[in-house]
Structures are given as structure tokens and as C-alpha cells.
Amino acid sequence: HDFNNALAGIIGHVALARVGDPAERDRLLSLAESSALGARRLTAQLLAFAKGGEPVRRVADVGRLLRASFELATAGSKLRTVVEIPDDLWAASLDEAQFGQVVSNLVINAEQATGEGGRLTVRASNFRGDPPTGEAAGGERYVRIEFADNGCGVSPDVRERLFDPYFTTKSEGSGLGLATAHTICARHGGALILEPTSGPGASFSIFLPATTEAPAASDPVADPPDWSGSRVLVLEDEPLLQNLLVSILGRWGFEVDVVADGRDAVQRYVEHRGNGSTYDLLIMDLTIRGGMGGAQAMAEIRTHDPDARAVVVSGYSDDPTMARYREAGFVAALAKPFEFDELARAVGAAMARVGTGSDNC
Known part of the structure; x- marks a missing residue:
């Protein structure tokens, strides 16, 4: 259903761009592009539950990547946000696109849980020991990223099924967001957990195995690219x-x-x-x-x-x-x-x- 809706958005806006006012063409094509990107996100989330979606990893500066991913995920959002990232945050070997997907899904979850006046605090830290998942992850050093909101919280009965595919308490959405984020973290050798909280709201923590390797350099790209003669x-x-x-x-x-x-x-x-x-x-x-x-x-x-x-x-x-x-x-x-x-x-x-x-x- 969601995928067909995305395709309908692509086809419809492209058709309008062909026959409509030329002045409206850029706006219509932008809407078609947005629909296409939505279809791509849905495909990526479905792949997370198939045997596919294996991470294409590189050693990354997690702090830099978190800031960039969070800025993109909250663009246009009404959430009030606080981001706390220490300068000495460890690096991790990860798939940058999949990491961005996890961040985006957790931001969307916070938006849906908080509504108007929503607040989201993101804290990154270095963590030693096993994540509190109930299972030994087998590592000793992790990057921990906490997403804490001031929403309605998670009831005990919902907590049991929170990371199940297609389970949702929202009136809209596919129920794949948290399940996808959970699966991606697991495939990186880490975890995504719902922290116990004493007050209102919910707090999710990402745990990613840290590495002592230096982060890979950013891929150099000319703007605009010029490879004349190649x-x-x-x-x-x-x-x-x-x-x-x-x-x-x-x-x-x-x-x-x-x-x-x-x-x-x-x-x-x-x-x-x-x-x-x-x-x-x-x-x-x-x-x-x-x-x-x-x-x-x-x-x-x-x-x-x-x-x-x-x-x-x-x-x-x-x-x-x-x-x-x-x-x-x-x-x-x-x-x-x-x-x-x-x-x-x-x-x-x-x-x-x-x-x-x-x-x-």
C-alpha cells in the first residue's frame, strides 16, 4: 500500500509536469523526487527483514556523521532539539546510509510520539562493557547514542512488541521504523534498546561497536564535478x-x-x-x-x-x-x-x- 502510494506520487507529478504550466515544472518534479525517495526508503526498510541489507561499512567519525544525519532528519521539523556530542567520541565501522536511516527513524518516532511542543535530546557517549540488552554482545567498547523525548512514553504491553515488524500504535505509518532501526543496529554487531524511564517520555539508546582505527577521509567531490578528458x-x-x-x-x-x-x-x-x-x-x-x-x-x-x-x-x-x-x-x-x-x-x-x-x- 505505502509503496503503491509512493509510485502514484511519482507518476502523477511527472504527468502534471509534462502537461502543466512550465513555471510549475520544478515544483512538480521536486514532489515526484520526494515520492521516489520515499519509495527508496520503504524498499530499504523491507530489505532489512530479508536476507539483504548487509552493511557496506567504513570507519566513520560518528560525531560528525550524527550531526549531519540529525540535521537532515530534523529539517523542517517542529521538534525542539538538543544535541550533545563529546569531542573525544570514539569512531565506529558502519554503513553511513544505514546509520542515517536509524537516526531518521528515531526522529520520526519522536515526532509522532510528542506532537506539538515536542522535545528531543540526543546524547552521544563512549561506553565500556556489554549493552544492557539481556544478551552478551561480545564487545567491550561501544559508541552509545541516546534519543530521549518528552512524549507519552511506552506502556508495558507495547514494550513487548515495540521492535516487531509492522507493529504500530500510530494512525499513520508502516510500523517498520523502529523494527528497521533495531535490525540495522544488530547487523552492525550492536543493539537498539528502549531504556527504562521513571518519568514521561521514552528513551532509546543505540550501541555501536567502537574501533581504534582512524576514520576514513571524506570522499573528495568537485562542486560541480569536472572530470573533463577522463x-x-x-x-x-x-x-x-x-x-x-x-x-x-x-x-x-x-x-x-x-x-x-x-x-x-x-x-x-x-x-x-x-x-x-x-x-x-x-x-x-x-x-x-x-x-x-x-x-x-x-x-x-x-x-x-x-x-x-x-x-x-x-x-x-x-x-x-x-x-x-x-x-x-x-x-x-x-x-x-x-x-x-x-x-x-x-x-x-x-x-x-x-x-x-x-x-x-
Whole structure:
């Protein structure tokens, strides 16, 4: 039902943009885009309960990421908010998109629980020991993030089912928000718990295993991106996406070649390398219907050029290659559907990468 509503919003606003007042076109297309992003969020939440949705991790500055995710999640919100993040907050290895989804879902839950005059306080801290989940998590150092609101609280009977998929006490919503957040935290080796409270409101705590590794540098992206004179080979078997990638990459200055099968990608790459016009970048779909996919093609290409730079793209987030893309020789992973800035970050990460041969694995 929710997914069909999102599709209806996309189709309807695009149709209006085609036949309506040109002055209204940007607004209608923005509404269509919002509907599409809503459909993507719903798809991601449904994947959390399938065998898919494995985190694509990198070591992150959790404080920086929390501020950015919280700012995005509360844009336009009427919640009164307080954010407390210590300067010495530990880093964690996590999927930044999934972390943002957890933050967004907890903000939405607070909005629905508090109504007018709602207040939400977010506190981050370093935590030693096992999270109070009733199960030993097996770790010793965690980043803890508490979301405390002044809403109506959680009754004992609701507490029992709070993280069950499709369970909701709200008049609107899918009942997937808290269940999705709970599943994502568990897949990161952490936990999401409802804290006991003595007064009104509810308090949720995220626990994420901390790491002593330094956070990864932010992916460099020009604004707007300009890769004039660079060559990219795209492996994609869907004509609509072929045309989209050619248009976007062309705007960024790339010379773009497209193939629909991994065997053709290997052949084209080897031919260009042989005549001295090696591709600067590959963008490779993981799954090609009836043909060789991106992972196998990349393995063959790396036998000819260990320094080949590539981004793997897939709509199937349950494939282990997406979670462990570096082991397969890729520099970045991009889940479909993606936005312009997500593609730009992935391409920027790959283009900034200096080839290091077998060390890419």
C-alpha cells in the first residue's frame, strides 16, 4: 500500500509536469523526487527483514556523521532539539546510509510520539562493557547514542512488541521504523534498546561497536564535478540506466563507453589498454541477466591491470560483494537507486584513488 502510494506520487507529478504550466515544472518534479525517495526508503526498510541489507561499512567519525544525519532528519521539523556530542567520541565501522536511516527513524518516532511542543535530546557517549540488552554482545567498547523525548512514553504491553515488524500504535505509518532501526543496529554487531524511564517520555539508546582505527577521509567531490578528458567504461544491461549514466557522466566531462555484458567489458578494457587509451574508471553493475556480471568481469580485468579503478553498482544489497567490495577489487559501492550526489561521491572516491596493485584487495 505505502509503496503503491509512493509510485502514484511519482507518476502523477511527472504527468502534471509534462502537461502543466512550465513555471510549475520544478515544483512538480521536486514532489515526484520526494515520492521516489520515499519509495527508496520503504524498499530499504523491507530489505532489512530479508536476507539483504548487509552493511557496506567504513570507519566513520560518528560525531560528525550524527550531526549531519540529525540535521537532515530534523529539517523542517517542529521538534525542539538538543544535541550533545563529546569531542573525544570514539569512531565506529558502519554503513553511513544505514546509520542515517536509524537516526531518521528515531526522529520520526519522536515526532509522532510528542506532537506539538515536542522535545528531543540526543546524547552521544563512549561506553565500556556489554549493552544492557539481556544478551552478551561480545564487545567491550561501544559508541552509545541516546534519543530521549518528552512524549507519552511506552506502556508495558507495547514494550513487548515495540521492535516487531509492522507493529504500530500510530494512525499513520508502516510500523517498520523502529523494527528497521533495531535490525540495522544488530547487523552492525550492536543493539537498539528502549531504556527504562521513571518519568514521561521514552528513551532509546543505540550501541555501536567502537574501533581504534582512524576514520576514513571524506570522499573528495568537485562542486560541480569536472572530470573533463577522463574516460569511463560502464557495464549496465538496462537501457534506461545506460542512457541515464551516459547523460550524467557526460555532464561531468567524461567520455563514456557502455557495454551490456561483462565479457564485452573485459574485451573493451583490454583493447583500450593495449592501444594506450586505458580507461580512467569503470562503473560495473553486479548482476547482468544472462551474462557475466561485474564481479567476475572485474576479476578478469585485474589480471591485466591490477590498478584498474572501479565502482560496483547493484540493486541487490544482499550480495556479499556489496558489503566487501574492496576484497573484489572495487574502490566504492553504490546501491540502486542512487542520487546524483551519491554517484558523484563514489566516482570521486575512485578517481582520487591511486592504483596500488594487489593492495586494493
